[in-house]
Amino acid sequence: MAYKIDKSKCIGCHSCMAVCPMMAISVDADGKCVIDPAKCVSCGTCASVCPVSAIAPAN
Ligand code: SF4
Ligand code: SF4
DSSP: OOEEEOTTTOOOOOHHHHHOTTOOEEEOTTSSEEEOTTTOOOOOHHHHHOTTOOEEEOO
16 A cells, blocks of 8 residues: 555645655656655655645555
């Protein structure tokens, strides 16, 4: 299970990308961030720094 970014909430601050230990987060074409589920280890660090609570475990 990986974490997922809700793009309708994301403001493109890129804070999550800076703290991910797996470098699983990149900037998408729309300027918002996206998580690569193949790299994510579900540590939750990105969710803890997101200012708009846009990141949560995918189900
Ligand atoms: S849950 Fe952890 S490994 Fe997955 S994207 Fe967030 S910071 Fe990276
Ligand atoms: S920390 Fe939150 S608002 Fe900032 S880029 Fe990541 S998902 Fe978007």
